Structures are given as structure tokens and as C-alpha cells.
Amino acid sequence: MLAIRLKRVGRKNDPSFRIIVQDHRRSPKKTRGVAEFVGSYDARKGTPQIDAERVKYWIGQGAQPSDTVHNLLVDAKIIPGKKVNALNAKTPVVKEAPKVEPKKVAPVAAAPVAEVKAEEPAPVAEVAAPVAEVKAEEATPAAETPVA
Numbered sequence: 001m002l003a004i005r006l007k008r009v010g011r012k013n014d015p016s017f018r019i020i021v022q023d024h025r026r027s028p029k030k031t032r033g034v035a036e037f038v039g040s041y042d043a044r045k046g047t048p049q050i051d052a053e054r055v056k057y058w059i060g061q062g063a064q065p066s067d068t069v070h071n072l073l074v075d076a077k078i079i080p081g082k083k084v085n086a087l088n089a090k091t092p093v094v095k096e097a098p099k100v101e102p103k104k105v106a107p108v109a110a111a112p113v114a115e116v117k118a119e120e121p122a123p124v125a126e127v128a129a130p131v132a133e134v135k136a137e138e139a140t141p142a143a144e145t146p147v148a
Helices: 052-060 067-075 129-139
Strands: 002-009 016-023 034-042 047-050
Touching: 002 034, 002 052, 002 067, 034 052, 047 067
Parallel strands: none
Antiparallel strands: 002 016, 016 034, 034 047
């Protein structure tokens, strides 16, 4: 898909732009992949020079103008329509809804609940079998091989 967008040119603190037709996946900073230069825009003077016939041709071919270029084209009366908001939209602040606490139910006096006593865990008997096995292993001497 093609895009009609601005490419910054000019000196530092002196913004001027070229209006280019380019693949939307490419960076406008590179001249490679630019299909055509269709105009220029001097931001200080605020005067765009746009080739209206070529812009209409590229829009007819399916090129989508960026928001800023769309606004320039509407100002120059090349395309009909309203201006669009070219600024990045901030994400809306979602206010947290006040927490609704569930209604407390009054305790019913007619049905008393019997108290349940917690059972104590039974004492665990120590297992003597593993200790005996460990002692048996210590009793057998390990065979040592002489190191040469």
C-alpha cells in the first residue's frame, strides 16, 4: 500500500518538507522506494506547493495520505472533506468505579452454631530403620585403589 507523507528536508531549526508518495512500510528518511515527489511544504511560511493532478492520480491508485498531508490537501481544496486530528490521541483516563461493598447480613440468633474444636495432630513416631541402614554402610570399608 502506498502512502502520501511528508519527508523532512532543510537545516536545523528551519523545517521544510517534501510531499512524497512511498510504500507505507519504508522510512521517509530514505529516498530509496520513493515513487514520486508531488510537492513541498515550508512550515515557516505555511505555504504548500502541491501538484494537485498527481495527488489525485495517486489517491486514485490507492495511496493513503497521512493525517497531516490530508489536512494540507483539504486546506488547498484538492480533496473534499473535513480535517482530521493529526496529533496522537492520548489514552483515555479510566476512573475506577467506587467499590460497592456487599450488604452485611445480621447474624441469626435462632440457629446457634456448635463450636468445633481443632484436633491436635497425632505425635509422629520416629523411624529407626533408615538409621540402621546408614550405620551398616559405614561399617563396610571402602576399597581403595593405589594411585600411581
